[in-house]
Amino acid sequence: MRNKHVIGGMAALAALCASQAAQANNAIYQGECSRAYQVKTNSPINTLMKHSKYKAVSMHRFGEESEKRCDADKIFHWELTLTSSTTSMVSYSVKRKEFYFSKNVPTCDRLYSLNNSVIGTVNFTTGVSEANGLCEVYIWSDWQLTDTANANWKGAFANRSVVMNDGSFVQAQPGPSGGLFNTPLAFSGVN
Amino acid sequence: MVRRKIFGTIAALSALSVAQVAQAENSIYQGPCDRAEQVKANNTVDKIMKYSTYKGVSLHRFEDDLAAACKLDTAIIRTLSLQSRTTTQAKYNLVRKTITVGSQMEGCTDLKTYASNTIGTATFTTEFSRLADSCEVYVKVAWDLRSTTSSWTSSFVTRVLVLNDGSLVMAQPGPADGLYSTPIAFSGL
Numbered sequence: 363m364r365n366k367h368v369i370g371g372m373a374a375l376a377a378l379c380a381s382q383a384a385q386a387n388n389a390i391y392q393g394e395c396s397r398a399y400q401v402k403t404n405s406p407i408n409t410l411m412k413h414s415k416y417k418a419v420s421m422h423r424f425g426e427e428s429e430k431r432c433d434a435d436k437i438f439h440w441e442l443t444l445t446s447s448t449t450s451m452v453s454y455s456v457k458r459k460e461f462y463f464s465k466n467v468p469t470c471d472r473l474y475s476l477n478n479s480v481i482g483t484v485n486f487t488t489g490v491s492e493a494n495g496l497c498e499v500y501i502w503s504d505w506q507l508t509d510t511a512n513a514n515w516k517g518a519f520a521n522r523s524v525v526m527n528d529g530s531f532v533q534a535q536p537g538p539s540g541g542l543f544n545t546p547l548a549f550s551g552v553n
Numbered sequence: 554m555v556r557r558k559i560f561g562t563i564a565a566l567s568a569l570s571v572a573q574v575a576q577a578e579n580s581i582y583q584g585p586c587d588r589a590e591q592v593k594a595n596n597t598v599d600k601i602m603k604y605s606t607y608k609g610v611s612l613h614r615f616e617d618d619l620a621a622a623c624k625l626d627t628a629i630i631r632t633l634s635l636q637s638r639t640t641t642q643a644k645y646n647l648v649r650k651t652i653t654v655g656s657q658m659e660g661c662t663d664l665k666t667y668a669s670n671t672i673g674t675a676t677f678t679t680e681f682s683r684l685a686d687s688c689e690v691y692v693k694v695a696w697d698l699r700s701t702t703s704s705w706t707s708s709f710v711t712r713v714l715v716l717n718d719g720s721l722v723m724a725q726p727g728p729a730d731g732l733y734s735t736p737i738a739f740s741g742l
Binding site: 387388417418419420421435437439461524526527528530532533534541543544545546547548549550551552553 | 612735
């Protein structure tokens with residue numbers, strides 16, 4: 363999550379070759395281009411992002427020394443509050459708070475909140491792109507973050523979002539291997 | 554209804570009439586039945602559930618006095634460890650941990666860890682079903698949970714979305730009026 367510009371990946375349920383496992387493009391439609399543009403027109407972003415407040419929690423292992431010592435995962439608590447909404451873009455302010463959650467190791471057996479607070483903005487839009495002779499429609503989220511405890515830190519990443527059938531939305535956050543990970547961000551509308 | 558190659562969730566975007574909002578059916582494929590059968594055959598669950606350990610977390614606002622008074626959120630952390638895996642079924646052991654997070658209000662406990670007392674299994678399969686004018690393929694997970702400290706048990710089934718990095722997400726619709734349960738999002742380790 364502290365890396366810059368993690369771009370939503372492209373895999374290929376679209377391609378679905380024999381013996382290929384399902385991989386989602388994280389697109390909301392893929393098919394004929396004329397239909398794709400119709401889908402985009404009929405799905406303005408302010409009808410997809412219909413809540414004024416979203417909340418989520420995500421879990422991370424970055425490989426920091428304190429994480430290794432305590433076998434501790436880090437938890438991010440996210441809150442988005444609507445700031446503007448049009449048919450072409452919906453914007454939210456972002457508040458993020460960090461927590462450590464450590465395993466039951468004697469000197470690490472505690473849960474605590476870090477002093478910093480990450481704030482920023484996220485803008486959601488819908489896009490159309492062509493791939494393999496087909497067009498796809500997707501939701502794009504562009505995050506710009508700063509840290510109130512560290513003026514030098516800036517976080518920026520962009521990714522595709524997937525809207526689920528209950529109005530919640532998720533996005534993958536590809537993480538490093540070797541026991542390090544970022545769980546997807548999974549947001550629910552809370553009002 | 555035009556239904557073809559709609560992925561990762563999302564369903565009826567294809568069927569959109571003007572002004573209709575996209576609603577997902579949380580399937581991995583929806584379209585012609587012969588193609589759906591091929592998709593299912595090519596996507597056995599052992600290829601989808603390729604990690605031996607998954608970690609996931611979700612956020613909740615439950616209907617109790619403390620949560621309401623202190624505006625506390627509850628985070629439930631889940632760890633899945635592979636028990637068995639074949640082309641038709643992948644079964645994981647579940648351990649769950651609960652913490653409260655979020656509130657900085659005076660007189661409220663901000664952070665609290667609860668002992669892990671919920672365990673169980675999660676069994677993943679790839680499913681095929683016929684709809685009115687098409688077929689769909691989706692990943693299903695059956696949860697069997699029990700408490701280690703009481704007689705409480707719970708069994709339920711949800712659909713799973715597979716994102717493009719191999720992570721998993723499952724919706725868990727929550728109540729309205731300020732209460733909620735976010736989707737459970739798992740990463741493979």
